[in-house]
Amino acid sequence: MRRTELTADSVAGPEPVLEARGVTKRFPGVLALDGVSLALRPGEVHALVGENGAGKSTLIKVFTGVYRPDGGELRYRGAPAAFATPMDAQHAGISTIYQEVNLVPMMSVARNLLLGREPRGRFGVIDAAAMYGEAERVLAGYGVETDVRRPLRTLGVGAQQMVALARAVSVDARVVIMDEPTSSLEPREVETLFGVIAKxxxxxxxxxxxSHRLDELYRVCDRVTVLRDGRLAHTGPLAGLDRLRLIALMLGRDLDEVRSAGLTSFDRAGQPRANGQAPVVEARGLTRRHVLDGVDVSVRPGEVVGLGGLLGAGRTETAKAIVGALPLDGGQVLVAGAPLRGGSTAAAIRAGVSLLPEDRKAEGIIPTLSVRENIALAALPALGRAGVVSEARIDKVVEIFMRRLRIKAASPHQLVSELSGGNQQKVLLARWLAVRPKVLLLDEPTRGIDVGAKAEVQALIDELAREGLGVLLISSDLEELVEGADRILVLREGAVVGELSGDEVTEERIMATIAEQADG
Amino acid sequence: MNREQVSRTLQQHGAAMVLGVLVIVGSLAFDSFATPENAASVVVSSSFLAIIAIGMTFVIISGGIDLSVGSLFVLGGVLAAYGSRSGPLVALLLPLAVCGAVGLLQGLVIARTGMAPFIVTLAGLLGVRGLMLAISDEGATTYLVEDRAFAALGQGQLLGLSYPVYVTAALALAAMVLLQRTGFGQNVYAIGGNEQAAALMGVPVARTKVYVYVMSGLLAGLAGALNAARLSSGVTILGIGLELDAIAAVVIGGTLLTGGAGGITGSVAGVLLLGVIQSLINQVGSLTSAFQQVVSGAFLAFVVVAQRLLSKAQRLT
Incomplete structure (x- = not known):
């Protein structure tokens, strides 16, 4: 069925300008792309969507010459192509706008815009006056009116993004790849961007x-390709593709599929554990420009609250904001009724709120330290007197948690980097449990760990909640969210768009809530 | 002018302004300061450091550092004196070839392996010093410049200033054009400002870095050769720590040690500022010249703190 659809599709359209045919890309231990095909036709706006780890960025990097495919073929303008460097791809006419502005902040706006093709005067020397004039003219077309001699960094992020866009488009591009171009734009700038796309x-x-913003996709895109787990999940016209169906494709859930129960290790005997107690942590109106828009979250003792939503909806940011790791424009966090002041993680930890971050390697584990040191790190202030830490007390705490969490290590002195991913995650859990938190925020606690360890971590979350710990659970795994959480808040574009509890906590309801029109 | 423009102007021209103030104050305070002789002496003795600082400016703007230039300066002098036995051309080209080659080697290692410039050029500093000691029998042998024509390059005068001053001025002008008005110069700024972005914008990062270190090596060798011509000998003990003077001058001149911003005029002003400070301290008489390093050091610390504050002010607007 899909095959015929694909064939019909490629016959109907004009010859593709850029095409991946069965492209495979392997990294150590991961198959990032598995036989992915995608055809980009001249004059079309093609949406590329998928959850974290689906292979979108890898595919973009294959197209732009950052990676070379291990298998399959890349075709550009009807002939096989192999770009050795991003420069090659750029010279061939493939321009990319990255999510983070990839320009040089200290150089002037004009030099950023025209780097590599500055107008030349006599002796091949750069003609500064002509350069500034041209830069002003080009940028005016993108609604950016500014002194082009100023360093780029003095512009707002949106204007910087416009400069990047102008740069990408004004080289003789045949293909423009835009990676989350609107993530830092104001609504007015988004309109300008859409105008440019139309041109x-x-x-x-x-x-x-x-982009993850479905409203935008439906406004500007003609066709869509969905990637999931490195494979092509769907490709076809966007018009007529139901929103709910698109989300189901991204998340890998078939709506008609009978929901299988009990795949996770949560044992949530159906009755809510929260019992009308006052929330142990309550966040009110968390706001940060472009990121969070008045998010309210509360967690009661013994309750597991899930945060649902697509990538980029503000789940991680909400957790970070609660522990003071994300500067806020507005909002307040109350712990046991008292406001948390100072906006520092140290204050949050003292008050009993701990975050297990999403990126274990970058934000959690300190690989050069031992299991013991990693566990004791956050609890050190609590384990000593007058700044002197008792070794015996550390040993005791470490021993208790290694046994309780069943951390498989040769000894407490083994380097944490030598453990498996699952055991590293348990070490991190132990670190935060050792400070005796009232609330634990878990950001993707089971990502990247094997099935057995996953089950153990899930069972542990259950157990901790039963003992009265409040848990905020963030997971892209819908099953984990549905079976682990008592209550689910669904986020979209930095705002809470729905709250599900009791019988409403189902995968279908989460997806339906994500899919609802922002203005419908 | 708004605050951002003020802070930017201060960053770019602060060294020149302080230089101007010091010259005026010095002229008023000391009769023997603002004489043509003293001015010529400051300018001439600054010219060798200025040549090195020009190369260092490129290196630092590209986000790197070159610690080998002091050793290369000495080696260049020894090689020039040694080569002067075979005529003026060899005396000039031998140090350029060897010092350029050392720069090339360092540049290739830095660009290809991604090793830290600090370590690579520290190895260069030590290795080159060893090479120089080997050539000069651990400093026991001093080569004299035996070629008249070559010695004239360092000693000849025009309008009361010796030739190296004109060479320095010409090099500074050429470097300004190279840095501000050519693709190569733009690439140097781009790499120092954001290397990853530069690569994505199509800048040949590795090649540009190699060029920068070759240039720095060549200029250090040239400065050494000119100095040997001026002194009529390849002295092996001068030039220890000269790399730090060059870095200090460049930073005082407003070039960010983190790369991405700066310029040649600032570096030249920085060199002259160090020279004027030394001259003023000599004028005071009661202070030893060791005191000059204390003042220069304090000034450097002041500049670095000021830069930090200035760039903060620019970001806030």
């Missing part, structure tokens, strides 16, 4: 548009 389409330039 590109008229000029016959192919645009690949990567």
């Amino acid at each position: 590109l389409r008229e000029r016959g330039i192919a645009v690949m548009y990567v």
